Amino acid sequence: MIPLHKVQTTHIFHEQLLRCSMLFLSKNHALAIPLMEGLLRYWPFGNSVKETLYLTELQEVLEVCELAKLEPLIPKLFKRLARCISGPQLQVADRAMCFFENDYFLGILRTFKQVTFPMVVPVIVELAETHWHKILQESLNALKVILKEIDPVAFDRALQTGSRDLARANSLGTMHNLPARATTEAKWDALAAKAKAIDPRFKAPCVPYVDSHVVGLNNMNGIMLTSQNLIPPT
Incomplete structure (x- = not known):
């Protein structure tokens, strides 16, 4: 079952895959832990649709897990949820927030608060x-x-000892850091020049984050939107 989650087109048959997974778990709850390990191990990157589906399945599988056997996976689970919530994709963040509406999940959060609070x-x-x-x-x-209502003392301690770097690193403000982006683009330009020197037929790929492309406008470069910059440069 787990390898079927890895394919790029999982979203096409995920509903059937989820139903099949839950049928297996209804027969043997012990399979919930390996399935959760597989989901966390093969988590999709750069695919918000698939991430949302994984979060949906993760929540359903979580409710079947025995609390005592779940402890080794707590750090990985909450690290992944924290990344989803702090990420730039709104639907993924919103879906990850839904975990906290579940009483069983809040029970897990409370039980392992020494680990979960500093992370969350x-x-x-x-x-x-x-x-x-x-709204979010x-x-x-x-x-x-x-x-804070769950445990004010643990909340304050986590706030003092924990790090906000994850949220800051994934924030839009950081991603829109124009000097840092310029440095990255310069590196790509240098690589493209080397490739061109090796093969004169090489054509650099179209990069959306440039002034003449509408995506650049949406990334706060201040370029006025006109009919001239709706088409990526060739």
Whole structure:
């Protein structure tokens, strides 16, 4: 079952795959842990649709897991959720936030709070102050209150000892760091020049993050949108 999650077209048959997985788990709950390990190990990158499907399946599988056997996976699980919540993709972040609406999940959070709070609390607090989407920011503020009500002492301790770097690293402000992006683009230009020297027929790929492309406008470079920059450069 796990290898079927790895294929690029999983989204086409994921509903049937999820149903089949849950049927297996209904026969033997012990299979929930290996399945969760597989989901966390083969987590998709750069594919928000597939990430959302993985989160949906992860939540369903989580409810079948025995709490005692779940402990070794707690760090990986909450690290992944923190990354999803702090990521730039709104649907993925919103779906990850849905975990905190589940009583069983909150029970896991409370049971392993010595591990989970330092991983989650700093990220939630940082995003509650800085997230770009107003509605999700309100949800993050509500979640911050819930976490503090669960254990005020653990909340304050996690806030002091935990790191907000994950939320800051994934924030739009960091990704829109124009000097850093210019440095990266210069490296790609140098690589393209070397490739051109080796093979004169080499053509550099079209990069969307340039001034003459509309994607560049959406990445805060201040270029006015006109009919001239709707088409990527050739």
